[in-house]
Amino acid sequence: MSNRGFLLILSSPSGGGKTTLCKMILENIKDTVYSISATTRERRSGEVDGKDYFFLTEDEFLKKEKEGFFAETAIVHGKRYGTPKSFLEDMVKKGKIVVMDIDVVGAMNIIKKYPNSVSIFIMPPSFQELENRLKRRSRDKDDDIKIRLENAKKEIEFSKHFKYTVINENLKDAFQKIKEIIENEKRRI
Numbered sequence: 627m628s629n630r631g632f633l634l635i636l637s638s639p640s641g642g643g644k645t646t647l648c649k650m651i652l653e654n655i656k657d658t659v660y661s662i663s664a665t666t667r668e669r670r671s672g673e674v675d676g677k678d679y680f681f682l683t684e685d686e687f688l689k690k691e692k693e694g695f696f697a698e699t700a701i702v703h704g705k706r707y708g709t710p711k712s713f714l715e716d717m718v719k720k721g722k723i724v725v726m727d728i729d730v731v732g733a734m735n736i737i738k739k740y741p742n743s744v745s746i747f748i749m750p751p752s753f754q755e756l757e758n759r760l761k762r763r764s765r766d767k768d769d770d771i772k773i774r775l776e777n778a779k780k781e782i783e784f785s786k787h788f789k790y791t792v793i794n795e796n797l798k799d800a801f802q803k804i805k806e807i808i809e810n811e812k813r814r815i
């Protein structure tokens with residue numbers, strides 16, 4: 627089997643289960659590595675700088691953006707996010723599957739720039755379930771939940787541009803489907 631790497635883009639509305647699925651992929655599937663993004667949003671409790679994100683000030687972010695450090699950048703929920711470019715390219719050359727947890731705008735830009743990317747949209751089973759999940763998680767303030775739900779409607783519109791859509795009814799089945807997609811893509815690429 628060939629050993630060429632590829633970018634694996636995972637997008638979903640906030641609360642879609644993407645972060646948990648990313649962890650499952652990284653822990654269970656060989657040759658996967660995580661693309662750590664930079665962001666200007668505040669660090670949440672439990673998050674580690676350099677592991678979950680590179681937390682940057684607005685000035686630091688803009689400087690790096692100007693220097694061409696990022697493969698893509700986007701503003702999500704009012705904060706800046708960006709994917710470091712050299713990591714992606716180095717890892718693909720090494721034969722790795724680079725897992726990217728990014729928003730739909732970032733996903734569109736990456737697909738344009740790297741047409742061999744494999745993109746998966748993680749769809750929540752229903753809008754009501756998405757709202758329940760966001761409330762249960764209660765990490766976000768009520769206002770934030772409203773913004774995230776509004777954004778979710780727009781994000782779901784983008785799903786048609788993704789190569790695959792996986793409905794996250796439950797994590798076990800969603801993970802199994804993603805695993806099959808990866809196996810097929812490994813053979814193809």
Ligand code: 5GP
Nearest residue numbers: 663664699700702707708709727728729732
């Ligand atoms: P959170 O702040 O909740 O970790 O992430 C908010 C949103 O930003 C999520 O949809 C996540 O996928 C997206 N995101 C994280 N990193 C990046 C990135 O580097 N680029 C883009 N475009 N979106 C990102």
